[in-house]
Amino acid sequence: MDLSTRIGAVTLANPVLTASGCGGTGRELAQFTDLARLGAFITCSVMLQPRAGRPTPRLAETPSGVLNAMGLPGPGVDAFLARDLPWLAEQDARVVVSVGGNTLGEFWEVARRLAESPQASAIAAVEVNVACPNAEDRGRMFAASPSAAAEVVRVVRGAIHRDTPVLTKLSPDVTDIATIALACADAGTTGLSLINTMSGLAIDQNTLRPALTGVSGGLSGPALRPVALRCVYQVHAALPEMPIVGGGGVATGRDALEFVVAGACAVSVGTTLLHDPTAPQRITRELEEALAAHGITRLADAVGLAHRATAALPPQIVLGPQEPIKELR
Amino acid sequence: MDLSTRIGAVTLANPVLTASGCGGTGRELAQFTDLARLGAFITCSVMLQPRAGRPTPRLAETPSGVLNAMGLPGPGVDAFLARDLPWLAEQDARVVVSVGGNTLGEFWEVARRLAESPQASAIAAVEVNVACPNAEDRGRMFAASPSAAAEVVRVVRGAIHRDTPVLTKLSPDVTDIATIALACADAGTTGLSLINTMSGLAIDQNTLRPALTGVSGGLSGPALRPVALRCVYQVHAALPEMPIVGGGGVATGRDALEFVVAGACAVSVGTTLLHDPTAPQRITRELEEALAAHGITRLADAVGLAHRATAALPPQIVLGPQEPIKELR
Amino acid sequence: MLTVRQVAAYHAMTLVAPAVAERFRPGQFLAVAVGGEHTSLLARRCFPVYEVKSDYGGTVEFVFEAGDPGAEWLASRRSRDSLDVLGPLGRPFPLPRDPASCLLVGGAHGSSGLFSLADALRRRDCQVHFVLGAPRAHEVFGARSAQRIGESATVVTRDGSLGVTGTIPDVLPRVIEETSADVVYAAGPTALLGSVASVSAALGIPCQVSVGEWLADTAACGIGTCLSCVLPLIGDDGHTRMVRACTEGPVLRGERVRWSDLGTIPLDALGGPRAPQAPLEAAP
Amino acid sequence: MLTVRQVAAYHAMTLVAPAVAERFRPGQFLAVAVGGEHTSLLARRCFPVYEVKSDYGGTVEFVFEAGDPGAEWLASRRSRDSLDVLGPLGRPFPLPRDPASCLLVGGAHGSSGLFSLADALRRRDCQVHFVLGAPRAHEVFGARSAQRIGESATVVTRDGSLGVTGTIPDVLPRVIEETSADVVYAAGPTALLGSVASVSAALGIPCQVSVGEWLADTAACGIGTCLSCVLPLIGDDGHTRMVRACTEGPVLRGERVRWSDLGTIPLDALGGPRAPQAPLEAAP
Ligand SMILES: Cc1cc2nc3c(=O)[nH]c(=O)nc-3n(C[C@H](O)[C@H](O)[C@H](O)COP(=O)(O)OP(=O)(O)OC[C@H]3O[C@@H](n4cnc5c(N)ncnc54)[C@H](O)[C@@H]3O)c2cc1C
Numbered sequence A, B: 001m002d003l004s005t006r007i008g009a010v011t012l013a014n015p016v017l018t019a020s021g022c023g024g025t026g027r028e029l030a031q032f033t034d035l036a037r038l039g040a041f042i043t044c045s046v047m048l049q050p051r052a053g054r055p056t057p058r059l060a061e062t063p064s065g066v067l068n069a070m071g072l073p074g075p076g077v078d079a080f081l082a083r084d085l086p087w088l089a090e091q092d093a094r095v096v097v098s099v100g101g102n103t104l105g106e107f108w109e110v111a112r113r114l115a116e117s118p119q120a121s122a123i124a125a126v127e128v129n130v131a132c133p134n135a136e137d138r139g140r141m142f143a144a145s146p147s148a149a150a151e152v153v154r155v156v157r158g159a160i161h162r163d164t165p166v167l168t169k170l171s172p173d174v175t176d177i178a179t180i181a182l183a184c185a186d187a188g189t190t191g192l193s194l195i196n197t198m199s200g201l202a203i204d205q206n207t208l209r210p211a212l213t214g215v216s217g218g219l220s221g222p223a224l225r226p227v228a229l230r231c232v233y234q235v236h237a238a239l240p241e242m243p244i245v246g247g248g249g250v251a252t253g254r255d256a257l258e259f260v261v262a263g264a265c266a267v268s269v270g271t272t273l274l275h276d277p278t279a280p281q282r283i284t285r286e287l288e289e290a291l292a293a294h295g296i297t298r299l300a301d302a303v304g305l306a307h308r309a310t311a312a313l314p315p316q317i318v319l320g321p322q323e324p325i326k327e328l329r
Numbered sequence C, D: 001m002l003t004v005r006q007v008a009a010y011h012a013m014t015l016v017a018p019a020v021a022e023r024f025r026p027g028q029f030l031a032v033a034v035g036g037e038h039t040s041l042l043a044r045r046c047f048p049v050y051e052v053k054s055d056y057g058g059t060v061e062f063v064f065e066a067g068d069p070g071a072e073w074l075a076s077r078r079s080r081d082s083l084d085v086l087g088p089l090g091r092p093f094p095l096p097r098d099p100a101s102c103l104l105v106g107g108a109h110g111s112s113g114l115f116s117l118a119d120a121l122r123r124r125d126c127q128v129h130f131v132l133g134a135p136r137a138h139e140v141f142g143a144r145s146a147q148r149i150g151e152s153a154t155v156v157t158r159d160g161s162l163g164v165t166g167t168i169p170d171v172l173p174r175v176i177e178e179t180s181a182d183v184v185y186a187a188g189p190t191a192l193l194g195s196v197a198s199v200s201a202a203l204g205i206p207c208q209v210s211v212g213e214w215l216a217d218t219a220a221c222g223i224g225t226c227l228s229c230v231l232p233l234i235g236d237d238g239h240t241r242m243v244r245a246c247t248e249g250p251v252l253r254g255e256r257v258r259w260s261d262l263g264t265i266p267l268d269a270l271g272g273p274r275a276p277q278a279p280l281e282a283a284p
């Protein structure tokens, strides 16, 4: 079984990645999952400065999902480069660094420090979290507008070494995700990461107030899966050559296969790690089994299969003349 | 306990409604739930012509939700007026008629026939399903654009008797639902119904093709609840006086209370009816208990409570000076 | 819940459910919620009833196949667990007014829905014959009971591991002739039902089919509200309507189902793209 | 799973889990998945371990309160059900190097986490004294065991239905004095821990607290990846950091926790709005 997958100039040994913000620094997960055997480890979104994030409660449980409003906590790019990236590199993990920012300038500065760091060679790819709020546009997220998202892509693309793939991670909270995807493609993104969380709210039954200090939060987990699959399907239809990392509620190898046939060449596992930190290995094995059960020997052959007419076509509206049915009694 | 609630000129005895398309014609549900004891029964979206809908499979199960792409099946407005509405009226059910259309003209014609029917007096309110695809705009749903949604509201409002409340039912699949809500308010809607389903996709594991003949479908059920609550909270914040029927994954009285405190004056129960057709009575009873447990005796007092500072405030970022903590060792 | 036991390739679950047992008529089904109180699986699973008994005030048994997560959850229940079940639901098998020779045709565990019918027919002094089939021996359900109860019982497996080698449609014309069947009742996989219906129709014999597999694959509510389980059926007026397998069925007149149009909306169906646009009165 | 039984107002669940039992050190906790295979509840629930035993290769017992849907699901498990559990997790109670007089303070079922600590302390020839409290008698956990094991055991209930009338902080200074406590260990509701920490600090006695309730209310993964369970803690360098209750805790030095700032980000915390913007090296 050939599970390898390509994103721009980079080839990953398998398509199962950990989603940004869900694998900690890697140290915590490493007790349960061999990081070297992941397709890649996507880091928490790295911001310019250290950030404590929002006060608790910043995570709430919802049916088949969780809501989070963490506030992008993290040590900042310098500490990340000094402490976390070298450790990940030592584990032989392929590292995708997620970058965040509240202004275009912040995105640029983070990307520049990554590119200029002595650790830069340990970075397999960069993921751009455009779901960050834009401080220069009253906190509206960059991902809500094609032009704002594209600007971020241009800035990061310009700062990062040209061989390093740039993945842009889009938000589903838009009227038409394909338009945003097209704008990011024009701006030079190597691939897309679909999708970030979806805006939601939970109420605390005791206080009858929003459960999260952030009031609204991002919904993730299996609840979100149908929406994520739709986004991947829709964007793959619009941009068939664009590498897509699909994710949102991946919990099993069958889920991963669904993302692949919808158009993803890799998948990310996020919320499932909170529930089952050993999941990546299991998902990789199950994906391999599911592909084999369909007689597929190369992952690449399965990418986008749901868009192609196959032998086993689902029922369609019959448009030809009908076989006449006689009334027998 | 006073559970009554007002939408424009109409008062409902309690706030628990069945969601459009989830209670059949009423006849099926009546075996399990006393329709006369519902806040109101919302009908399937009534279209101008009889429609068979889409071929099966048109419903698929997803984690804590279902996806449907029914294709708005129904007997058409004339048969509805001849057969279904009189039957509902006979059961003493308060009836909210959901109207759909693929063009502005169709919306107008359906609304006109309702208003001019001898049965018009049996209509407590009209709900406008603007999530219908607009045949005159390449199938983009009316609800995706403030102006298109507002046009539908104007057309239906103009055709319906002025004392009959018009509820406009919005889709969450937009970048900013508050903008759409404001446009509908300007167009004269009496209230809003929040939310319709969210676009999603499921893959059939056997064929590796989209599970639904409609390719994508609408996600409903508890999976959607955080998104629905966020929409209600957001729109209530923008339009505090606007009556809102909140729904999306309501399964218990606690869920109903969450919608109420987020800003809804009534709730609709949809997917839960598929799972538990006796749910409305239970939810009404549980809501009553939950209100009582919070010492609330009038439903109206709970509407929007989550927006107001209460005694039991959730933790906030402390902005005042900190009590100095001495290092003791 | 009383017991769940393995029967051949299937599981048989017995529930204490007096209200269901009391009102049950052969051909009806149950709609079962799966996954427990905190389940993420919202569609009810629909299963034809195998048997009702008067023990414990009234018990109901049904037979199912593991495979989907919901069925696997059911298979792992233990005695004293409780289940959320609606039933009995749907249109039962119509019974002949006068004694008649009845041929009961069951594919795979579809046959489980035929034994209560056999009892009812025998109480009306009907002759009951069985044809049971499945790909392999262990997928045949109820061969021994059929042999015990039936005037005759023909078993067919594709690989010959039990009874005749072949498929049910291969042997059907011969068995209809040998048993002088006045009416055919069939239950099981949809493709089989289509064949049985067309063989019966060709021989001019009334045929009632129970679309159990269709219900298993498409039903979500079981009570007629969700419109997920529709199939095209020709009404008394000759017009085709999309009807609900759970409510207008699961038992349908075989020749009225437009078998080759399943999974489509026939163009001439009421509300279809080329159908008369005026509403027709409801007819089954 | 071996058993679940009702103990006073709580449930105690025993699991066969040799790998957990073997590595367990007092103060550590379990992260339990709830709702079964098709669950819609994704956050793990975290419970301090009450007791490990060597029966059946190694068993682990923990005590919990029903209330949220996940805990209620746990309470309804039956023997032979299996559970998905991670553990032992988190920082254990540090033990005194030399024999000392130890005061163990438990609120509500928080005391369940103290009995394995008591055993370990007694093996090191420490004196063990208990103070247990709760609003009402049936909410006190382990009073009898404490009386059996401890050199002394003071029980406090708000309504006086068991032991002294009052709250733990009321009696604490007196008990610390009477027992000549060298160190205080506390577990239970967060508000209680804050009081115990400040009384101990005022008397200059080291105090280790296990933030069980905080973990129950905020933890989702239990292993340190989700950052949901953070609280402000003063590090060795005097700077405040948001640390994870599940990983840097659940046992923390009482005087290091910024009790009055729980549920906030103190302005001067690392990464807070008014904190030094340069990254500091990690210190607990
Ligand atoms: C709304 C809804 C949503 C669902 N969603 C899912 C889902 O997301 N994932 C999932 O895995 N399953 C789902 N199921 C169940 C699903 O439709 C199938 O029933 C299930 O997957 C079993 O698949 P299968 O291939 O094993 O069986 P099927 O394809 O149903 O049948 C396998 C064989 O068994 C025989 N058979 C089946 N039923 C009968 C019968 N009643 N009588 C006689 N023979 C029969 C036939 O010979 C058939 O060839 C859903 C069901 C419903 C109603």
Ligand SMILES: Cc1cc2nc3c(=O)[nH]c(=O)nc-3n(C[C@H](O)[C@H](O)[C@H](O)COP(=O)(O)OP(=O)(O)OC[C@H]3O[C@@H](n4cnc5c(N)ncnc54)[C@H](O)[C@@H]3O)c2cc1C
Binding pocket: A059, A060, A061, A062, D043, D044, D045, D065, D066, D067, D068, D069, D107, D108, D109, D110, D111, D187, D188, D189, D211, D212, D213, D214, D215, D216, D217, D218, D219, D220
């Ligand atoms: C991520 C996450 C999401 C959750 N989501 C939900 C949800 O959606 N709905 C829901 O109902 N619950 C949820 N829970 C559980 C929830 O946080 C509470 O634990 C639960 O609701 C119990 O509430 P309670 O009021 O009964 O107990 P609490 O408020 O936790 O405590 C009640 C009393 O019990 C005592 N007590 C509690 N814990 C301890 C302890 N460890 N030691 C000693 N005394 C203690 C205290 O005296 C306290 O006053 C979630 C938990 C997590 C981790």
Ligand SMILES: Cc1cc2nc3c(=O)[nH]c(=O)nc-3n(C[C@H](O)[C@H](O)[C@H](O)COP(=O)(O)O)c2cc1C
Binding pocket: A019, A020, A021, A022, A044, A045, A066, A068, A070, A072, A098, A129, A169, A195, A196, A197, A219, A220, A221, A222, A224, A247, A248, A249, A250, A268, A269, A270, A271, A272, D226
């Ligand atoms: C606790 C938590 C923290 C997250 N942090 C980040 C983040 O820092 N950057 C980011 O791009 N996405 C973040 N996400 C989103 C995930 O990477 C992922 O896109 C989303 O959760 C959907 O996938 P899932 O359902 O597999 O979790 C976070 C999600 C969770 C649950």
Ligand SMILES: Cc1cc2nc3c(=O)[nH]c(=O)nc-3n(C[C@H](O)[C@H](O)[C@H](O)COP(=O)(O)O)c2cc1C
Binding pocket: B019, B020, B021, B022, B044, B045, B066, B068, B070, B072, B098, B129, B169, B195, B196, B197, B219, B220, B221, B222, B224, B247, B248, B249, B250, B268, B269, B270, B271, B272, C226
């Ligand atoms: C099977 C099904 C059919 C539906 N049909 C309609 C419809 O005809 N018109 C409409 O406005 N909404 C329709 N809806 C959407 C529901 O009314 C409701 O807005 C949505 O499902 C979210 O609520 P719920 O989670 O309680 O189901 C339908 C939903 C389902 C599941």
Ligand code: FES
Binding pocket: C218, C219, C220, C221, C222, C223, C224, C225, C226, C227, C228, C229, C230, C244, C245, C246, C247
């Ligand atoms: S299963 Fe819902 S209508 Fe038949």
Ligand code: FES
Binding pocket: D218, D219, D220, D221, D222, D223, D224, D225, D226, D227, D228, D229, D230, D244, D245, D246, D247
């Ligand atoms: S519970 Fe997830 S980090 Fe502590």
